[in-house]
Amino acid sequence: MACRRSGENEVTFQLPRSRRSVPRARALLHAVLGDWGVGQETLDGAELVLSELVTNAVRVPVPSGRRIGVRITRSAADGLLRLEVSDAGGGVPEVRQPERDETGGRGLLLVAAVAHRWGYEARPGGVGKMVFAELKAPDLVAEPTECEVAAVMVRAGHQVRTGGAWRTVLEVRSDQHAAVGSAVLLLFDDGPALRARATEPLTVRTGPDCG
Template identity: 55%
Template structure:
């Protein structure tokens, strides 16, 4: 039996072809069964993983570079972290396609289904890792021990964001539409004016109250 606090992990390398999408989903299903994980977030996780792998397949990369997949399971499936790495440059951006467009909604789906998502530079090698966390209803997220850059739309009250060279606590988050129809996010902070920014714009975030030193917030170097 998997203990509630235990975190399990699986990794897979995929070749750059369409058949890798169902292969990634099959790995996820197999591992959740092996780990005897609850099925609450499994369907959502399959959709999210499919979109992340599909996006990675579309990235132009040098040579025959493969795609890396990592699945982390915590609390018998209450929390799933899905990571997809590719060797391409640039950063994925949430698109707002028109009603007549047939594609371009992958990250919109990820944004809607995931508790949070973001993009990290790979610690070794070239490229990036796009990650998403899927939560079962009522589950608590895995605490973030390090900073991460995520889309503004996925920021939550209680987290800390780095703005103006310092860490500030997020007090409120609401969304509103631009006149052009795009989605904006308004973030209320405990110190200074609020932020109004595009929903897909990246912010550096960490969970919990901001780090402090004798007298105030830590200023970024």
């Protein structure tokens, strides 16, 4: 899975077409919205919407090897959170009204109920489509603060600057290494892990108060 930040108001990442991508998308969304100071009510709605959009993208028939694109953006000025999920499949997303005994088919019905606005567009310069949903998020806050902390203080969901880029921490493990002694191993959403001494200072980006 690849993850990229464009500035401070946009996060994009790609996911394989697998059921496991649905909880992974929720986990990354949770980390991003935590950075942005979004409240629990908005977070719950955003997680529901993103889950349904990614689930639909996983199910749609596409050529072999294609991945799912996810883009999360915020507009603090407008109080809006926008979620976009793109896939290489055809067809037009439509809200269904399933019968009572049907167990599926309610995904877009839920999206329409939770979102302030939703729709779809053809993917520019490619095949397939992009489905978007916008949610009202008046609790969006300003850009997160960067600060320096000991490696042992880094937690999953933090952004760590390494190799000239910000990378999302997925997991932190304690590690004993002959060369550095007490250490931590940081596993990222993309690329190689980072082993650092427990007391080594790392530049992180968490929330507006760097907490």
